[in-house]
Amino acid sequence: MESQKPRRQEQESAREEVTEVAKDVLRMELPISMPGLGHVNCYALLDSEGAALVDPGLPTASSFAALRSRLSQAGLAVKDCHTVVVTHSHPDHFGGASRVLEESGGKLIAHNSFHMGMGAPEKPEVSVDDLHAHEDSEAGRTPEPESERAKARAPFTPSSSGFSGKTPWGGEKPRPPFKMRMRWGLMRMLGKAMRFPTITHPALGGDVLRLAGREFFVVHTPGHTEDHICLHDPAEEVFLAGDHVLPSITPHISGLTLDADPLKAFFDSLDRAAALEHVGQVLPAHGHPFQDLAARCIAIKEHHDDRLEQVRDIARELGPANVEAFMKRLFKERSWGGMAESETYAHLEHLRLMGNAERHTDGAKQFIYTL
Numbered sequence: 001m002e003s004q005k006p007r008r009q010e011q012e013s014a015r016e017e018v019t020e021v022a023k024d025v026l027r028m029e030l031p032i033s034m035p036g037l038g039h040v041n042c043y044a045l046l047d048s049e050g051a052a053l054v055d056p057g058l059p060t061a062s063s064f065a066a067l068r069s070r071l072s073q074a075g076l077a078v079k080d081c082h083t084v085v086v087t088h089s090h091p092d093h094f095g096g097a098s099r100v101l102e103e104s105g106g107k108l109i110a111h112n113s114f115h116m117g118m119g120a121p122e123k124p125e126v127s128v129d130d131l132h133a134h135e136d137s138e139a140g141r142t143p144e145p146e147s148e149r150a151k152a153r154a155p156f157t158p159s160s161s162g163f164s165g166k167t168p169w170g171g172e173k174p175r176p177p178f179k180m181r182m183r184w185g186l187m188r189m190l191g192k193a194m195r196f197p198t199i200t201h202p203a204l205g206g207d208v209l210r211l212a213g214r215e216f217f218v219v220h221t222p223g224h225t226e227d228h229i230c231l232h233d234p235a236e237e238v239f240l241a242g243d244h245v246l247p248s249i250t251p252h253i254s255g256l257t258l259d260a261d262p263l264k265a266f267f268d269s270l271d272r273a274a275a276l277e278h279v280g281q282v283l284p285a286h287g288h289p290f291q292d293l294a295a296r297c298i299a300i301k302e303h304h305d306d307r308l309e310q311v312r313d314i315a316r317e318l319g320p321a322n323v324e325a326f327m328k329r330l331f332k333e334r335s336w337g338g339m340a341e342s343e344t345y346a347h348l349e350h351l352r353l354m355g356n357a358e359r360h361t362d363g364a365k366q367f368i369y370t371l
């Protein structure tokens with residue numbers, strides 16, 4: 001029998017216990033079941049007025065019930081949450097904000113460019129490689145009973161654009177496997193029930209937020225999404241990383257964004273985070289707290305550098321080729337599809353914009369890349 005691969009820490013189910021992970025900062029794990037992920041960390045930053053919540057989870061009733069019970073363990077009620085900060089526009093991060101603020105009447109802080117991107121055809125959280133690492137770890141595992149995690153199942157941002165039409169690089173939008181389409185359908189239904197929050201306090205990089213009775217700097221870190229922010233408290237050396245830097249997986253970098261070179265934006269944001277002084281404890285949105293922020297940033301960059309090198313090798317072998325051809329050489333067959341094409345496209349465009357590749361459009365209106 002095939003031995004079962006261990007779960008990565010980001011894939012672990014949400015635990016009920018609430019832990020103090022930095023001075024006046026509580027970690028509360030909320031249930032999600034998105035491909036590649038098992039929980040999202042909501043952090044409560046405590047002060048004399050109550051608490052500010054960072055990333056209050058999905059918009060589901062079960063996630064909200066979990067949040068309420070975690071808060072009560074800490075002697076808090078939802079009405080005490082005077083502030084919600086959202087690190088970026090993915091539903092497991094902003095989804096719970098409306099419910100919290102309806103009860104507390106508090107304010108909502110997110111980056112100035114925060115947008116829901118309902119038209120985006122796909123908004124996965126983790127890279128294609130990590131998605132498969134998750135599937136491998138789940139293979140042969142007995143399904144859990146109908147837990148709060150299962151009830152909070154909500155894989156992707158709802159998509160209104162469907163699965164037909166052309167991608168920017170001229171391929172047909174590939175039809176995802178049946179299971180995935182079912183999940184998307186579920187998510188679309190959920191989307192109708194999702195109340196989109198109004199950002200009352202748009203923030204910019206460099207802004208100072210008063211949280212947990214002290215000052216946190218907003219660090220704008222585009223890449224995973226254009227509106228991603230991290231929070232840095234140099235006095236207590238705490239860094240809230242969102243999805244920008246996760247302990248053992250790499251976030252999905254989509255080629256389908258308004259940014260011409262999302263990979264370059266991500267690299268710059270990793271450099272910005274790695275260069276910060278006075279960072280001790282790193283608090284990610286998935287997985288456990290960790291310490292060496294700079295080392296993790298470098299490791300993630302190396303992962304993408306390896307991939308860029310692979311793309312260069314493939315270009316040397318193939319000669320002029322379209323995105324699909326590169327994608328099929330870069331990924332194993334089980335990963336082929338829109339998400340893998342989107343990651344491939346992001347890497348090809350990065351090489352092109354750095355002056356290492358050329359692009360032209362062929363008769364079939366497809367992008368053709370040459371080294």
Ligand SMILES: [Zn+2]
Binds near residue numbers: 088090125224243
């Ligand atoms: Zn995300």
Ligand SMILES: [Zn+2]
Binds near residue numbers: 040090093125243285
């Ligand atoms: Zn996330």
